Amino acid sequence: MVYPIVRYGDPVLRQKGKIIPVVTQEIRKLVEDLLETMNHAEGVGLAAQQVGKALQLAVVDVTLVTNRESRMWIKDQSVDPLEYMPLILLNPTIELTKKKVFGNEGCLSFPGLGFDVPRSTRIKVKTQTMDGKVFEFEAGGLLGRAIQHEFDHLQGKLFIDHLDSEGKREIKEDLNLLLQGKEIPQS
Template identity: 35%
Template sequence: MILPIVAYGSPVLRKVAKDIDSAYPELNKLIEDMWETMYSSNGVGLAAPQINKDIRLFVIDSEQIFKNLEEDGEQIDYPDKPGYKGVFINAHIVELGGEEWSYNEGCLSIPKIREDIMRKESVTLEYEDENFATHTKTFNGITARVILHEYDHIEGKLFIDYLKPLKRTLLKRKLDDITKGKIKVDYRMSFAK
């Protein structure tokens, strides 16, 4: 089932999400719905707060980025090619590494706004998969960036928080319009009341 994406301005996007265990109700269905919602919205990642659930769960598919780059004829070599697809439950950062690098990011909860954001090259995460098997794994390149973006969601942080104050001020009207639901997108959204 395709779920509505929670828009900027909704309180759940600013909450630190809670860990869950295998007894979480209908978790497999929720994960399935998150994949369907992400793909139908043309996203490469989706965190539970974006569908109004304050739990430490996100899904990513950075393989989509590489497929799109190839379709556009771009031959950029990132260290994580061909990408990674996976479910992350109760993720916690162990270590950030490498240099910071800039990449143009967007967010399903903040539609029609894209900005260059600086993030570290790699992230080591401890997390559980959909079967609650524990993993400690290092990701880099585009995949690390997607993970860090989604990880921020479960920490109550948004990509626009990395912008300089002047840039955020310049975006204020657009952000206010999103909060008020004055935006047209081709996927379902839920707006703060």
């Protein structure tokens, strides 16, 4: 089932996700629906908050992005990220590196808005799998960026929170349009 995606202004986007103690049938269905909704919207990631559910659950898939590199390592060995897509982030934790790089980001909850966000270049991720195991890996490039963006959602944090005061001023009008349910004109 394709969910309508929650837009900026809905308080659920500011809610920290609850830990999912057990993978129930309901959670399995939600994961399926998140994947279907993300694919339908042609996004690279989607968090449960974006379909109105404040849970520690998000999905990521960078398969369709061919112009931005994604990197992934397991036990320090470089692996092909595409073999691990789609990624399901269930009760994830991440460790960030201090080194950051700016890169363009958008968000399905902010249609039409895009700007550069600083993110750690390489992150360590620990997530639970659907069959109750722990999956640890490192990610960089677009994949690392997408995971940091989704991890933020799970904490009730949004990509606009990374802007400095000047950046916030620049997008103020666009945010007002979104709050009024209007489209952002594309220049």
